[in-house]
Amino acid sequence: MGQLTSFIKRKIFRINRERWNYQYDKGLWEGLKGLNELARFSVIVGYIKYLKPGQPEMLEIGCGEGLLQQRLQIQNYGRFVGIDISDSAIQTAQAQGDEKCTYEVDDMDKYQPEGTFDLIIFNESIYYSRHPLETLQRYATHLKANGLLVVTINDHKHSDELWQTIRDGFDLLDEATTVTSKSTCVCKILLPKGAKAES
Numbered sequence: 001m002g003q004l005t006s007f008i009k010r011k012i013f014r015i016n017r018e019r020w021n022y023q024y025d026k027g028l029w030e031g032l033k034g035l036n037e038l039a040r041f042s043v044i045v046g047y048i049k050y051l052k053p054g055q056p057e058m059l060e061i062g063c064g065e066g067l068l069q070q071r072l073q074i075q076n077y078g079r080f081v082g083i084d085i086s087d088s089a090i091q092t093a094q095a096q097g098d099e100k101c102t103y104e105v106d107d108m109d110k111y112q113p114e115g116t117f118d119l120i121i122f123n124e125s126i127y128y129s130r131h132p133l134e135t136l137q138r139y140a141t142h143l144k145a146n147g148l149l150v151v152t153i154n155d156h157k158h159s160d161e162l163w164q165t166i167r168d169g170f171d172l173l174d175e176a177t178t179v180t181s182k183s184t185c186v187c188k189i190l191l192p193k194g195a196k197a198e199s
């Protein structure tokens with residue numbers, strides 16, 4: 001990579017990270033903890049417990065302050081890895097995490113996970129990837145056999161288009177839509193195309 005490209009990429013990463021840090025420090029994402037977000041988290045927690053009972057290994061991309069992990073109990077996972085571009089959010093997640101959790105600052109478009117996972121979760125975060133389908137496909141190579149992707153997307157003017165793009169690379173195992181006083185959110189459980197769902 002040329003020095004100029006590398007410089008520009010570093011600059012963009014920093015600007016992006018600083019914007020998210022600013023928003024977390026200002027409390028602009030406090031709303032994610034609210035009652036009107038509960039349904040979205042509860043659907044994911046339900047899917048996790050139903051689809052992967054026991055101690056699944058989980059990776060959450062764009063995990064923010066670790067709210068999903070905090071809505072699970074320690075016995076619901078064998079390992080929980082979360083990454084987010086905001087070090088401010090990650091500091092909060094780390095402070096609340098337990099010994100099975102690893103939280104790291106990284107960019108989803110560059111991060112290389114270690115090992116494989118039963119579940120890889122993008123909860124309200126896939127929008128922030130530059131190439132959503134390619135990103136999901138790259139992370140899907142880090143799924144164990146019978147591993148699943150969990151993706152949620154809030155309804156907005158581009159959400160149908162985004163789901164269409166994602167559909168090209170994945171089969172749908174199931175989906176659930178939550179409607180609250182604040183928003184409508186679709187949660188889909190995806191398998192790499194051609195992979196067989198566990199019976």
Ligand SMILES: C[S@@+](CC[C@H](N)C(=O)[O-])C[C@H]1O[C@@H](n2cnc3c(N)ncnc32)[C@H](O)[C@@H]1O
Pocket residue numbers: 020032061062063064065067068083084085086089106107108109123124125128129
């Ligand atoms: C709407 S918030 C959702 C946070 C969390 N998943 C939740 O539901 O509480 C989106 C998150 O994506 C993170 N994010 C944005 N761009 C990212 C990137 N390129 N790589 C990793 N995380 C990113 C933000 O810092 C933020 O925490």
